[in-house]
Amino acid sequence: MYDDINYETREGIATITIDRPEKYNAFTANTVAELNEAIRTADEDDGVYAIVLTGAGDGFCTGADVDSMPDWDEMSKEEYAGFLWGVQNVVRQLRTIPTPSVAAVNGPAVGAGCDFALACDMRYVAPSAFFREGFVRVGLIPGDGGGWLLPRLVGESKAREYLLTGKDIDAEAAEEMGLVVDVAEDTVAAATAMAEDIRDLPRLAVQQTKQLIDPQRSFEDYSERAIEYQWNCVNDPEHHAAVDAFGTAEKPDYDREYS
Structure with a gap:
């Protein structure tokens, strides 16, 4: 290529x-x-x-x-x-x-x-x-x-x-x-x-955390975006898988296919 x-x-x-x-x-x-x-x-x-x-x-x-x-x-x-x-x-x-x-x-x-x-x-x-x-x-x-x-x-x-x-x-x-x-x-x-x-972490949470980091963003802008991003994560299946595995010896089952 x-x-x-x-x-x-x-x-x-x-x-x-x-x-x-x-x-x-x-x-x-x-x-x-x-x-x-x-x-x-x-x-x-x-x-x-x-x-x-x-x-x-x-x-x-x-x-x-x-x-x-x-x-x-x-x-x-x-x-x-x-x-x-x-x-x-x-x-x-x-x-x-x-x-x-x-x-x-x-x-x-x-x-x-x-x-x-x-x-x-x-x-x-x-x-x-x-x-x-x-x-x-x-x-x-x-x-x-x-x-x-x-x-x-x-x-x-x-x-x-x-x-x-x-x-x-x-x-x-x-x-x-x-x-x-x-x-x-x-x-x-x-x-x-x-x-x-x-x-090995929930993908959406990682990506939206990256998008949230901005040294020049005002706190109000940060807070508004955080509500939207948190809501996205709350409804993400990988969040539920991570919560289910939290505190156990099991790894979360994210049902993924890797390239």
Whole structure:
């Protein structure tokens, strides 16, 4: 199906791997198109309950592959906007789809690659890996979402430090500031274990909890949405199965089929 990524589903988990290890998984326009398609495919698959996003080899994603990018001088503003929209849409999808996502940051996550990781619901990072919003180092702004995401994850002051300098966030610092769940030698195994934990919970409750989390939402808006979402969950068969199994040694019977 794909040239630049691998897409695999197993026991309800979709694993999307950017597969350009010779370039530390730097992306081309084709890679971006395939990522968008794979995320959409996973979210639309009723047998997928969580997504793991990672990179092949020693890198997570080091942003755009400058050797394969178009000549910006020959592009119109509209053409450039179309390309950038596609990159932003990877972030947009990961943020807005109901299906939860976990990033396994096995190596450098740079530029838009950093933003892909930040857009996931949770992150695990390898001891030698790092995050870098390095746009200012090459005379650019964080146009893929980092200037919006990072302040919400680590606070405005720390975000300004890294966005305005392009400094690396190493694994230790990422853990200290709560940017990652944990530092792990095998990030894919750790991310998959978390995805399995999510998978084994009532699906609707997980998805609507994700949709309810928004740092900028007013309490009144939160409360109104919570009534609607709670009502949906109260009438969900998986809620009843979970309640029936609560306090027993039995696992809830959700009557599922996994992709």
